[in-house]
Amino acid sequence: MSETQRSDPPARIRQSYRDALREAHRDALRRDERVFLMGEDVGRYGGCFAVSRGLLDEFGPERIRDTPLSESAFVGAGIGAALGGMRPIVEIMTVNFSLLALDQIVNNAASLLHMSGGQLAVPLVIRMTTGAGRQLAAQHSHSLEGWYAHIPGIKVLAPATLEDARGMLWTALEDPDPVLIFEHGALYGVEGEIAADAGPVPIDRAALRRPGRDVSLFAYGGTLGKALAAADALAAEGVEAEVIDLRTLRPLDTATILESVARTHRALVVDEGWRSGSLAAEVIARIVEGAFYELDAPPARVCSAEVPMPYAKHLEDAALPQAPRIVDAARRLLGDAA
């Protein structure tokens, strides 16, 4: 890519989220020979979601490794490789399947630095698909990233844009501790324009995606697009919604969240996770703790219905946060003023 780069004007290319992820892998594999990718079907098949298609031919079987169907085993192998000085990227097909590796992630990856008195860092990156919207039913569609955001010792990222898909991986690999990257399954095919020379991005702060003054919409991953669509609809009614992309779910960028609430005085969190004990609950708790006297309405949430994700399209649509529900919730926060 760098050969095609021009100094003026900054070239932009059309790309999908999936392409941006692949480009991130290619970049990392080129930059650092300690980086390798392993997971189910990442090699010959090109990845369950085609993220790694072509990488086996380009980088060879030593660095693009197919694994058995055993999440606990290959995540454990990734931890071992990281301890041994490598910079592994482990792909887990969906967050539902990651539960089989929960022991490795929570008891080992997240805890070893602490248990070893600071001697054993685990510079491991685990990528996995999360979320619903593709009729994959209750065993492939859940949003459990909020669970992982509960665990000290790991970082949890949720790239929602092409730039973050392209840029978060390298920053995560540079981190000395385990980083989990949650890719929303509905985003892989989303296309857009991105700078041809897009590169690494910071992973320690939330991003203002749309400024506004009437209400703050907090979203991440698969719900960012819905929040932006809701903000468009609200703008047509004269309501200026601010949209904050949380980006990093652990550690949460509390300062950016509170600053936004201080501007708009109304908070609405959009989270594809289930409402009870959700990441949305944590965000609202922080808002109430840190910006109570800024609130001009009770904080509100739009979350998924508390059911196993349905297969039927109309039921799945109804169970998920959608732009019209976000618009309705925002209107309620504005009371008679809306």
Next chain:
Amino acid sequence: MSEFRMPSLGADMEAGTLVEGRVRPGDAVRRGDIVALVDTDKAVIEVEIWEDGVVDELLVSAGQKVPVGTPLARLRAAGETTTPPAPASVAAPRPTERPAAAPRAVETAAAAPARPAPTPLPVATGAPTRRVHATPLARRIAQTLGVDVAAVEGTGPDGAVTRADIERVAAPSRAAGAPAAAAPPAAELRAARARQAMAAAMARSKREIPHYYLTTRIDLSRALAWLAAENARRTVADRLLPAALLLRAVALAAREAPEMNGFFVDGALRPAACVHLGVGVSLRQGGLVAPTLRDADTKDVSAVMRELADLVARTRAGVLRSSELGDATLTVTNLGDQGAESVHGVIYPPQIALVGFGRIAEQPWAQDGFLGARPVVVATLAADHRASDGHRGSRFLAAVDRLLQAPEKL
């Protein structure tokens, strides 16, 4: 050692601003002394102390706004030594060792009573009201702008009072350049707040109290004739106004009418043991304050006249004492010579009745088959139907009439 606390100077008072302390540490105070000036948002009130002692320490400085019940000063009994500063000293008093109630003499720190004797507050708090739904931001801004959130209509989610509602209400006073700082508020801002406090009380009254109204015309020819004769032999300074007779008649009638004199609190009638008349005084700049003429049933008409004149003068000057606000058991509103013929008032909660007198004017009056002209006043009663009914109300008004026909006994 005891604490002198921010008193409640009205059923709707939640906090007060200490405008000025009139005592310093080491000063001896006696029951009834005026020890501080407090701004209640309605008026600046001279606050009295209710026990004897020596001021040990002032706990709140001038300009601070503190909630009702906040200790303003520590007081020690004469002869008692100063308290050591650290309170978390030794063991708390064991439950078996009850602190001695009566003696206020020398008490060492270890034996100090767990809690000070409660300062008698001059006012019973009002009937429980629904907590106003206001957002935290709205409450914060309301405090800065000096707006009473209870008097603001909410337009937010579920009718909550929001920032926009507060700013809408506060807009006029801000436009007038009132400072946003806390400090003692400017007169016009206080007037606006007083208006809001009155609005809140009156709205609550009409929302909660099922009023009924009775009217009777009272012939005052005997009362005014007696008054003219009486005034002829008094010095100018001691002369009586008809208002003093009207107040005395109401006070005496109220003593016999528990359903008119007292409070309705927590769903029950609480008759008052004494008769404290709230006297409506209109302010020249607009607005109404009802200071209390205490024990109006036990004072003679001359005393009532003197107190009335004093109250009216000091109300209009904006300096009332804490004992003169808030614990009225029955309110009287008297429109005076310039007023309308009759007034059907709004009861000041948690009171249960309000007596109104219109202008005294010559009216055609039929008696014994003859028509004549007599000075007549229209007396009205607004009463709480939860506490009484029209029959009792009628008897009460009839008693007022009867008392006014024997002015020499007032």
